[in-house]
Each structure stands twice: as structure tokens, then as C-alpha cells.
Amino acid sequence: MSRLILIIIFFLISLLAVFPAPAYYFWLLAILVTEFPLLFVAIMVALLLAGLKFQKYQVACLITGVAAILLYLSPIYRAAAIGRALKADMTTAFGTTSEITGEPFSIMKLFKATADVAYKTHTYITYADTALTLNYYPSQLDGKKPCVIVVHGGSWAGGDKDQLPGLNSYLARKGYNVASIDYRMAPKYTNPAPVLDIKEALKYLTTHADELKIDTNNFVLLGRSAGAQIALLAAYTLKDNRIKGIIDYYGPADMVWGYSIPGNPWIMDSRAVMEAYLGGGYDKVPENYKASSPLEFAGRDAIPTLIIHGRNDVLVAYEHSRRLDLKLEEYNIKHYWLRLPWATHGFDFILNGPGGQLATYAVESFLKSTTQQHSPPTPKGK
Incomplete structure (x- = not known):
């Protein structure tokens, strides 16, 4: 049960990757979530692996954990998408980037x-x-x-x-x-x-x-x-x-x-x-x-x-x-x-x-x- 609670907590934290922070300390946490995403992915993976031998709440843990991992990764794949166009965009706007x-x-x-x-x-x-x-x-x-x-x-x-x-x-x-x-x-x-x-x-x-x-x-x-x-x-x-x-x-x-x-x-x-x-x-x-x-x-x-x-x-x-x-x-x-x-x-x-x-x-x-x-x-x- 405690593992499920931790996974739910980190799932809720992962929402800061897509939604604005509701309060001051959540804003500070949002900086870490969005700019250190792999750290939070590692924590979630560790929580999931730690419960492989247990059957109780396994499906709930897996679904919630995977959803959190995808949210934590979202700044990375969104940054990659922006990055693919950025060089051309900057060249169009200002000139030399080569x-x-x-x-x-x-x-x-x-x-x-x-x-x-x-x-x-x-x-x-x-x-x-x-x-x-x-x-x-x-x-x-x-x-x-x-x-x-x-x-x-x-x-x-x-x-x-x-x-x-x-x-x-x-x-x-x-x-x-x-x-x-x-x-x-x-x-x-x-x-x-x-x-x-x-x-x-x-x-x-x-x-x-x-x-x-x-x-x-x-x-x-x-x-x-x-x-x-x-x-x-x-x-x-x-x-x-x-x-x-x-x-x-x-x-x-x-x-x-x-x-x-x-x-x-x-x-x-x-x-x-x-x-x-x-x-x-x-x-x-x-x-x-x-x-x-x-x-x-x-x-x-x-x-x-x-x-x-x-x-x-x-x-x-x-x-x-x-x-x-x-x-x-x-x-x-x-x-x-x-x-x-x-x-x-x-x-x-x-x-x-x-x-x-x-x-x-x-x-x-x-x-x-x-x-x-x-x-x-x-x-x-x-």
C-alpha cells in the first residue's frame, strides 16, 4: 500500500510537467520536474521495479507509474520537436546560425x-x-x-x-x-x-x-x-x-x-x-x-x-x-x-x-x- 501511495504522489508531481503550479513551493518543484525530468523518471522506475514481486495493487501501480513516466518525459520530446525547427526559425528571423x-x-x-x-x-x-x-x-x-x-x-x-x-x-x-x-x-x-x-x-x-x-x-x-x-x-x-x-x-x-x-x-x-x-x-x-x-x-x-x-x-x-x-x-x-x-x-x-x-x-x-x-x-x- 505504501508503494502505491508513493507512486500516486509522484504521479501528482508529474502533473507539474503539463499544468501550472498552484502555489509557491509547487512552482519551485515545477522547475525541477521540467528541467531534471530524467531524475524523476528514475525515481518512478525504481518504485515500479521495487514491487515486481508483489501482486497486490500491481495493475494500479503499473498504470499510474507508466502514466507518470510519460508525463515526466514530455518536456524532453517536446523540446526535441522544437529543437528540430529552431535552427531554421532563428535563421529566418535573424540570419546567421550556421x-x-x-x-x-x-x-x-x-x-x-x-x-x-x-x-x-x-x-x-x-x-x-x-x-x-x-x-x-x-x-x-x-x-x-x-x-x-x-x-x-x-x-x-x-x-x-x-x-x-x-x-x-x-x-x-x-x-x-x-x-x-x-x-x-x-x-x-x-x-x-x-x-x-x-x-x-x-x-x-x-x-x-x-x-x-x-x-x-x-x-x-x-x-x-x-x-x-x-x-x-x-x-x-x-x-x-x-x-x-x-x-x-x-x-x-x-x-x-x-x-x-x-x-x-x-x-x-x-x-x-x-x-x-x-x-x-x-x-x-x-x-x-x-x-x-x-x-x-x-x-x-x-x-x-x-x-x-x-x-x-x-x-x-x-x-x-x-x-x-x-x-x-x-x-x-x-x-x-x-x-x-x-x-x-x-x-x-x-x-x-x-x-x-x-x-x-x-x-x-x-x-x-x-x-x-x-x-x-x-x-x-x-
Whole structure:
């Protein structure tokens, strides 16, 4: 009986591979379920094998266990299907992808560990009441290279530049400089303070470009969640021709619509989070919501945009990306929306999971095309 109960529990957990999480801790579990699927498959197989010598509840255990295994495997075969088309899709949207080695998705890569690149911390701006720093991951290839400025998530009030460093190291090994920045946060600071911080980071990186080996004509912004809203807004409003593209990981693009449809309170009080960032509710400061919505500025002069979002995101609604995609399509802006049907918020915490692999491939393809890095790079020391 206890084995049947365990199998039922893991079957219920497997539902997180296809349905949104109902509460905060289930959301955290959903990241593991969808990005470490083989771990859960192994647990279920072990439970099934452990009961082969018992006859009681055997049929119920087998049916429930097999159903759970198929659900756990669903991110893998869905990722494989998306991966088969991703290279062609990225080429159609942006151009060059032929120089990128490897496939968008590989089952073998699920078992691969990632290697870190050493970084240095720099203070990039000192205000009267605070100083802001960035972690700088230098390109592991010789010469002046493009720079990716990474803006962390955290509901505009938390998180820091140390968040999700795996992609930073990966891009550095591929020949990109990466600057992961801190910025001024709510509730003490409100929009547009973080956007102005990105402007200061650009200024610092440009001033120190020679020592940091940065190609100052090739910056790309990358943001996650709240950081994606900041990065999108900076990309569309700073009008800086050195910024060649923007990568949006599950960012809130329409702050007005987002406030009107509050999220699941068992996950996060989304309205309270937005009020802290924008200085009040929509009824009090409607102009702040419009001014902080990247969607409002995604016009005919918007820059190339890569959107990455999981349909089962329970913190930032998938609808934000759909609206941004339609707006960019309306103005014929180069863009691509990588849709991940199984993925939830923060799926890229696991770089080599099904969603992590596809997103990383899309990011590398986007950087290759938007920064025009078409010649084979030379490794350091060669």
C-alpha cells in the first residue's frame, strides 16, 4: 500500500510537467520536474521495479507509474520537436546560425555539467547614497568582443548580479564579454531609476573598453523577469545605437495590462510588487504604468528582440510575451518568440535542462546575428 501511495504522489508531481503550479513551493518543484525530468523518471522506475514481486495493487501501480513516466518525459520530446525547427526559425528571423556548433537540444547534454569562468567585480557608478557594482566575465577568446549586459530578476526589489551565473560563463567561453549588473531597487527607488543605471553601466563599460576588451559598437541587453522589463525599456527608450539587441526572458512587457489582471496570490502578490516599483496603484499613478511598459515603446524604431517564455509561467503571465510579439510583428521588427509549452518561471536556472538548452541556443544564435560575429574566433593563447 505504501508503494502505491508513493507512486500516486509522484504521479501528482508529474502533473507539474503539463499544468501550472498552484502555489509557491509547487512552482519551485515545477522547475525541477521540467528541467531534471530524467531524475524523476528514475525515481518512478525504481518504485515500479521495487514491487515486481508483489501482486497486490500491481495493475494500479503499473498504470499510474507508466502514466507518470510519460508525463515526466514530455518536456524532453517536446523540446526535441522544437529543437528540430529552431535552427531554421532563428535563421529566418535573424540570419546567421550556421557557425554555431551543436544542436539546439540533445538528450546527452542533459547529463553535462557546466564550467565556470572567473569574473571580477567593478563599481560602475557611485551615487550620493549608494554605489552599484557589476560582475564582469571576460571573453575567453582574443580581441575586442561584444558585451552582453545582464539585468537580474527579483520583482524589482530583490535579487542581485550573482543570479543564474551559468549562462554568463557559457557566453564568455563562446567569445562574449558579460557584465551582470546590480541596479537600484524598490521600494526606495522607482522607475526609471534602474533604466538610468543601465545607461551608467554602458558609460562605464565604454570608458573602460580598452582594458576590458569590449567592442563598443556591439552591446546586447539581457534581462530576466523584472530585469527583462528594465532591459526592454532601456533598449527601446535609450535610443543608443550601440545596443544591437535585447533578450527578454519572461519579462512583463505590458505593465498596465499586468496590473489589471493580478497573479495567483498563493504564488505572489503581483499588484503589491508593481505598486512598490511604480510608487502606487494604477488608480493613483497611471502615467507611471504606461511609462514603464516596454510595449508602449516597441514601435517602428525598436531594435531586434528575442523573447523567451514558458507557457506555464505562474509569476509573469505568458500573455505579456504574446502582446509584445504582436506589437513587434505589427511594426515589422526583427524578432523571435521562443515558446516553451512546459516551462515555468526561472526554468533557465538549469542551463542544460530541456528549456535551458533551447534558450541558450536561441541566445547564442541571436548574439551571433545581431553583433555580426561571423568570422571564426581565435582562442586565447593561439
